[in-house]
Each structure stands twice: as C-alpha cells, then as structure tokens.
Amino acid sequence: MVKIPELGLDDDLPGAQFASETKKQMITQGAEPGIHRFERLPSYEHYAGMCACGFRTPQPSYEHMGDLNRFIWEHLERDVFPPVDEALLLKEAQLIDLGDPIGYHRLVEATEEHGIRHVGWLVAGTRGSMCLKDGAEFGAFQGSWIKYSTEQEESCPMEKTESSSPVWVPDSYWGTPNELLKQGDTAIGRIRYSDISHAFGCWFGPPEDERWVGLEEDAKDARGVVEAALKRQESGPVVWSFGSTGEAYDATQSRADITDGDVLVIKREKVIGLAWTFPFALTEAFGELRTLANTYDPRTYKDGMFAASIPVAEGEATRLGIPLTRVDAAATAPGDSDQEG
CATH class of the missing domain: 2.20.130 (S-adenosyl-L-methionine-dependent methyltransferases)
Incomplete structure (x- = not known):
C-alpha cells in the first residue's frame, strides 16, 4: 500500500490532493441538486474552497481569501443568478418616482435549506430607493434620502x-x-x-x-x-511573548493586532518564530509552530516578506541566548524538501 504523505507547504503533494478530493466528494454527495453554498477545502498554506454544486475554482488554492470569494461569486453571477433586466428596473423606478437613477444591487440570501440564492434587486435613485423581490408584481418603496444637516456631517472626511x-x-x-x-x-x-x-x-x-x-x-x-x-x-515588526507555542499559534489565528512578520518569543520552550498564516519557528525547537523546509531561506521566502523580521528576531535571540539554527542553516541547506512541524 502506498503511503500518503502529510500535508506540506506544497498543495500539489499527493497528501494534499487526497485530502482535497475526499472533502470535495463529501460536499457534492451530501448536497441536494441546485444547492449553492461556499465550502472550505483543506489547504496547508493558502485558502481553498468550492461551491456545493460541484464548481471548482481555476486554481486549487489562493493566497488571499478575497480572491477565493471572487471566483465563487463570479460563478454564481455567471452560472446561477438570473441576469439583470435593466429596462424593467428603470421602469419600476420611474413608476415610484425615484428621480435620476444611481444604480442597482443584487439581493441574495444564504440559508441552510436553500444555500445562496438570488431574491431580488435593490434600486437607488436621487430621491430614494426601492426593492423589487423575485415574483413580486411591483417594486416596494424603501425610503427617501435624508440630507446631512450638521456642519460636521456636511464636511464628511470621505469627501476630503x-x-x-x-x-x-x-x-x-x-x-x-x-x-x-x-x-x-x-x-x-x-x-x-x-x-x-x-x-x-x-x-x-x-x-x-x-x-x-x-x-x-x-x-x-x-x-x-x-x-x-x-x-x-x-514602526516595523512587533515582538510578542507567550507562555507556550500553542498559545502563540492560537494568537496568530485569532488576533487582528498580530500581523505577518511579527516576532513570536516563547522563552520557556526556547522557541523564536514569525507570525504568518501558519507561524513557523526559526529555532531548533518548534513546539506547536511549523517549520520551513531547509531549502527555504526565511530572508527571501515569499519574495522577502519576512526580511525585515529576521534582524528583530536575531536581536531577541542574542538577548535570550537562543540560537536561530534554522536561519543559519538555510544558507547551506542540502537540496531536499523535507518538512517538519
């Protein structure tokens, strides 16, 4: 029997492909025909997902969640949602006397029973807005615009x-x-x-x-x-101290004030690492953090996004007497792609 390796930094590894395909089968077999819902897929390094109907994005994963959302949304607009009938919307807007048209917005809802589906249109004019629900004979007036009346609001910073x-x-x-x-x-x-x-x-x-x-x-x-x-x-990378590597890992996943490249110090476990989607250690010990394969130099990894963090980490290493063995080893690493952590 062929051993399937664990997920690595490369989403094209057999282990990643196996996990992704298994999850896709679970999603598509468990969904009713015509159900459209965003589903996350396993991916070690980036963001992966698909629509419950079976639609798959052009690439297996994306570095930014926004790119993944965009492809799913484009699929819904192209393949699922009905196209806009601008003539009908303009006619309804004129009947309600919304004034000069400003624009329209598709209304969608997401429920467990029906998934994501189109439910109508919101139309805006210079005098107000209206909602035209699917199946409705006429549009429903939503309200008129209220002008700013205070000096502070009239000088809204968004206009300056x-x-x-x-x-x-x-x-x-x-x-x-x-x-x-x-x-x-x-x-x-x-x-x-x-x-x-x-x-x-x-x-x-x-x-x-x-x-x-x-x-x-x-x-x-x-x-x-x-x-x-x-x-x-x-101001440059920030140094954060934690009681354990598990605490440090969880903090990078849940706290918005910790950003990519910040330095993580866990003195008790003799670990110094860098914050990222999957935070990794620069020391021999790594605990609950990940480690880069020894073919990756953290100074140049991801087009140098961690370059400014290395001197800060080296300063902490000198202060605490903890050698950054994985930084020093990267320059003379052998040509393999083993991945720990």
Whole structure:
C-alpha cells in the first residue's frame, strides 16, 4: 500500500490532493441538486474552497481569501443568478418616482435549506430607493434620502480627497459597500464586503503588494484594522511573548493586532518564530509552530516578506541566548524538501 504523505507547504503533494478530493466528494454527495453554498477545502498554506454544486475554482488554492470569494461569486453571477433586466428596473423606478437613477444591487440570501440564492434587486435613485423581490408584481418603496444637516456631517472626511492625510473613499465592486483608503491618488488599503461571508475583508498596502489582515463584521472595525496594520508597518515588526507555542499559534489565528512578520518569543520552550498564516519557528525547537523546509531561506521566502523580521528576531535571540539554527542553516541547506512541524 502506498503511503500518503502529510500535508506540506506544497498543495500539489499527493497528501494534499487526497485530502482535497475526499472533502470535495463529501460536499457534492451530501448536497441536494441546485444547492449553492461556499465550502472550505483543506489547504496547508493558502485558502481553498468550492461551491456545493460541484464548481471548482481555476486554481486549487489562493493566497488571499478575497480572491477565493471572487471566483465563487463570479460563478454564481455567471452560472446561477438570473441576469439583470435593466429596462424593467428603470421602469419600476420611474413608476415610484425615484428621480435620476444611481444604480442597482443584487439581493441574495444564504440559508441552510436553500444555500445562496438570488431574491431580488435593490434600486437607488436621487430621491430614494426601492426593492423589487423575485415574483413580486411591483417594486416596494424603501425610503427617501435624508440630507446631512450638521456642519460636521456636511464636511464628511470621505469627501476630503484633497487632504494630505489618508482618507476612506467609496469603491464600487460587485455593487457592495466597499471602500479604499487613499493617500492622495494612491490606494494604501481597502475593505471589501462579501455576501458569502457577510463580513468585510481587510487589506493594507498598495494594490500590487497588498496583504490580507482579517475579516470584520462591521465596516468601522474593518477600517480600524487596516489603519492599525499600516501604523504598525511603519514602526516595523512587533515582538510578542507567550507562555507556550500553542498559545502563540492560537494568537496568530485569532488576533487582528498580530500581523505577518511579527516576532513570536516563547522563552520557556526556547522557541523564536514569525507570525504568518501558519507561524513557523526559526529555532531548533518548534513546539506547536511549523517549520520551513531547509531549502527555504526565511530572508527571501515569499519574495522577502519576512526580511525585515529576521534582524528583530536575531536581536531577541542574542538577548535570550537562543540560537536561530534554522536561519543559519538555510544558507547551506542540502537540496531536499523535507518538512517538519
């Protein structure tokens, strides 16, 4: 009998393929025909998932949860949801006298019984909005817009794009309430709402080098997470101390204030590591943390995203007298791909 290896950093390993295919069979065999629901799949390093109907994303996994959500949503828009009838929506908007049209938004619901499904449209005009539910003969008026009346609200910071300080501005994407944090004309962060997760995904950094920093149910909290990540990036990696490697691992998975590249110190177990999706140790001991294969140099791994963290970790290692054997060994590692942890 062929031994199936454990999951490694490479999702193409037989062990990862076996786990993924098994989970896909469980999902598709357990779903009723026509049920569409986002399902997570096992993936060691990145994010993997599929639709319960059997749709699979072009790649087995993605570095960012937002990319995975986008492919699932594109599948629903392309293959499942009915196309928009703009003429009908405009007609209903004129009957209710919504004023000049602003736009429309697809309404969806997610339930255990029916999965994710289209239920109607929300239409906005300069005078108000209306809801046109599937099967309804007429649209239902939702309400009129209320103008800002206070001096503070009239000078809303989202409109002060000329300011030298970063400001949040609306960002239209799939008709959902998304925002960009801009410094002048440059985007340095964003939040994006997902109808699948019912939460705002948070990213910081320019579009070509942005990093995922978590999910928040409230838009205000999501903005705060992005702004905090940017401030902490300016000051460099933060050192966090823990009583055990298990505690350190759990903290990286649940705390938004710990970001990729932060240094983890567990003095009791003589472990120093770096925070990441799967935090890894730089010391000989690793406990509940992961370790990189000895062919990976942490200074250059993932296009150098941990390069700034190594000097900070080395400073802690010198202070505590704990050698970073996995950093030193990386430069002269043999050509194999063994993975511990």
